[in-house]
Amino acid sequence: MTGYTCKYTPIELISAFSEKCVFLGEEAENFEYSQALTHSNFCTHAKALIEEVHRKNIRSLVLVNCCDSVRRVYDVLKGSLDFVFLLDLPHDDNECAVQRLAAQLERLAGEYSSFCGKTFSRTAFFDAFEDEKGLSDEKYIAVAGARAGEQFLKTAQARMPFKTVDMTCSGNRHVGQIPDEGDFSALMLMYARSILSQMPCMRMTGISARENMFNDENCAGIIYHTVKFCDYYDFDFQRVAKASRIPVLKIETDFTTQAAGQLSTRFEGFSEGFSSSGQKKETAARNPSGSLYAGIDSGSTTTNFVAFDKNGKIAASSVVRTGANAAAGAQKAIEAAGIDSSELAYTVATGYGRKNITLANESITEITCHAKGARFLNADADTIIDIGGQDSKIIRLNPDGSVKGFSMNDKCAAGTGRFLENMAKVLEISIDEMAIRGIKYDNDLTISSMCTVFAESEVVSLIAENVSIPDIIHALNKSVAAKTKSLLGKLEQENTLIMTGGVANNLGVVSEIEKLVGKPVLIPEHPELCGALGAALFALEKGQA
Numbered sequence: 001m002t003g004y005t006c007k008y009t010p011i012e013l014i015s016a017f018s019e020k021c022v023f024l025g026e027e028a029e030n031f032e033y034s035q036a037l038t039h040s041n042f043c044t045h046a047k048a049l050i051e052e053v054h055r056k057n058i059r060s061l062v063l064v065n066c067c068d069s070v071r072r073v074y075d076v077l078k079g080s081l082d083f084v085f086l087l088d089l090p091h092d093d094n095e096c097a098v099q100r101l102a103a104q105l106e107r108l109a110g111e112y113s114s115f116c117g118k119t120f121s122r123t124a125f126f127d128a129f130e131d132e133k134g135l136s137d138e139k140y141i142a143v144a145g146a147r148a149g150e151q152f153l154k155t156a157q158a159r160m161p162f163k164t165v166d167m168t169c170s171g172n173r174h175v176g177q178i179p180d181e182g183d184f185s186a187l188m189l190m191y192a193r194s195i196l197s198q199m200p201c202m203r204m205t206g207i208s209a210r211e212n213m214f215n216d217e218n219c220a221g222i223i224y225h226t227v228k229f230c231d232y233y234d235f236d237f238q239r240v241a242k243a244s245r246i247p248v249l250k251i252e253t254d255f256t257t258q259a260a261g262q263l264s265t266r267f268e269g270f271s272e273g274f275s276s277s278g279q280k281k282e283t284a285a286r287n288p289s290g291s292l293y294a295g296i297d298s299g300s301t302t303t304n305f306v307a308f309d310k311n312g313k314i315a316a317s318s319v320v321r322t323g324a325n326a327a328a329g330a331q332k333a334i335e336a337a338g339i340d341s342s343e344l345a346y347t348v349a350t351g352y353g354r355k356n357i358t359l360a361n362e363s364i365t366e367i368t369c370h371a372k373g374a375r376f377l378n379a380d381a382d383t384i385i386d387i388g389g390q391d392s393k394i395i396r397l398n399p400d401g402s403v404k405g406f407s408m409n410d411k412c413a414a415g416t417g418r419f420l421e422n423m424a425k426v427l428e429i430s431i432d433e434m435a436i437r438g439i440k441y442d443n444d445l446t447i448s449s450m451c452t453v454f455a456e457s458e459v460v461s462l463i464a465e466n467v468s469i470p471d472i473i474h475a476l477n478k479s480v481a482a483k484t485k486s487l488l489g490k491l492e493q494e495n496t497l498i499m500t501g502g503v504a505n506n507l508g509v510v511s512e513i514e515k516l517v518g519k520p521v522l523i524p525e526h527p528e529l530c531g532a533l534g535a536a537l538f539a540l541e542k543g544q545a
């Protein structure tokens, strides 16, 4: 069994020696083994590859010298496997490149034959060619960009309203059949031409063919995958996102199974853009005797509740600590609002814990609910900055208020409510005090680290140097603002910014964000209730439908 990772790998040639090829594309649980052989900042896909080779005891491997990281994998593994070949893939598809690749294929055939002790079979070679899988004749979502892990692809398929088609660099492999003519060298020349005539990946110089990748009318949306620290596909993403007539969701992963686990909200938020709540299956029976239409935003820190009466007037709301159990947090929020759950005619749950709120009739992601709530709070808002307890997100709205696109940071707590809460503990002040004491400061200090752990040690050393609390808080507000600005990216002149989530109550952070973006940020009354408000609006619509 010979492993491979790239669509340019000549797997038909390996099959001609009656050997099985296995595609290696699984995410890693961790990088313990590979990190010992490389280093912590090494490409996460390359580390996941080393982990998979080790985990599956792969003894022979054909690699394509895609980039420095793959070349490093070759250096690391060539001493420990029975057979490792690094194919020097040309960057072009012109005739000179074809001849260079054909020479490589002949060298591979020779070395592989000595390794496996078998001879090249023309029959087995031609039997290995697969028919081209045409593009789908039904609506589909293209998964594009850098090679994506197995769990990523499975989660995407499970969360999308249409089937997904793997068009990532390793997914859309199609090496066209070649005529059974001429000697071995002639065969390898035709084979090389066919390998290089595939849809070019971002490593190739001639990428104009990629322009039409998503022009198919059945392509309803694009999930664009990039790998952490890998620039190959960032440029292509910018081009695709700019030119695209269909929704594009960018997701960066570090090829770990954990990263795959964090994808649900993004995928669901994206899939909700293709169908309003119409397609959502209800998870609890409606309560015909109820008179209230409620939204529950089950967050990592707080659970927020809003209820409308049948005339669309806000009848009650509350904010409580979620605690250890999302469902219990929801019940606590309902009671804190002075409501009995028997009064609820229809309830929509959102937020991290949304799937665990069993009393809810359906769940909708916080991306779609914040969009709904923010537009209700301000009809001009088109860009939402939402900083919650454990994540921060930017949601861009279409003129009709639907979600145009979004980006999230939930990988680390830096720049979120949890970050400020931790720092308040270090400073031994309350979060409310923290929200106002950083506005007036004497020295404009900067906390350099974006990581909560390192930022904490910076704060501790500032305290040890008797730096004033307002100066430290101001520096922390600046780091949250900087993290938010990097997520926000480029802004157009006409954008109207609104900020939601608990951190919007922190005037120090808001003013630092305004300084960085150079425009005012609207803060609605009770910004922490925006998600629950959006969910309650969906409940009102759905419950009275």
Ligand code: SF4
Binding pocket: 005, 006, 007, 008, 064, 065, 066, 067, 089, 147, 169, 170, 201, 202, 203, 232
């Ligand atoms: S970027 Fe290109 S060369 Fe690299 S793995 Fe993907 S398809 Fe292969």
